[in-house]
Amino acid sequence: MTFFNLNARLEGDSHFVTDLTLCSVRLMKDANYPWLLLVPRKPDLVEIIDLEDADQQQLMREIAAASHVLREVTDCEKLNVGALGNQVSQLHVHVIARFRSDAAWPGPIWGAAPAEPYEDDRVDTLIENLRDAFSDRDS
């Protein structure tokens, strides 16, 4: 049997936020945009359709939860959701809070601007606020 392992690049580029039923939620190390990753904790997944049907449905519930949490915590103007995986094949879903003033608006964020480091206290507060909002939703 194979076990779930988080891709090293995804792990290095993001901070752990919380675990939902299916996915680990991580915050990308890029202060340009509040940017979450949902990574299903199952081995050998590349496409959404590699998930069993029930897990696809759970993934949608967790995309919705992450969307509500991001909007509540960041008061964003738009949400972007994407599963690309052209560079890191392990299945991961991006849920991104967008603002008309952000570094890539109105384009997609991928490859648009170099990652901007967070100040430590700012990222700690953001992660804490995200954890509180996820636990309030009990997803």
Add this chain to the structure above:
Amino acid sequence: MTFFNLNARLEGDSHFVTDLTLCSVRLMKDANYPWLLLVPRKPDLVEIIDLEDADQQQLMREIAAASHVLREVTDCEKLNVGALGNQVSQLHVHVIARFRSDAAWPGPIWGAAPAEPYEDDRVDTLIENLRDAFSDRDS
């Protein structure tokens, strides 16, 4: 009561393929990539979380159906799925067949290359093959 109207830009940039339970499926007029749009036929939607929970679940079923159909018809190497809506706010989900040889690989396709017109007979054949594959899945 408000009725569903397809945004004029989405309509102009794409061909009708078929209607699923929730979404109209359209093919983007860009021969660079086999590129489908799923547009829920409900009024006043911007975000996935503007859909009721049952419709969010149906959207995931239709994303999966479109993914299987695209892979079957195009034999693509990767699938990209995204809901952005930064330029056209009406909720629409992109499901794109990607190839390592395509115009944007490994980046996202949005804004990467000018749309490449299809030859008429080629797009007619592709639409016919997509319709057959969707009806075989009976989604």
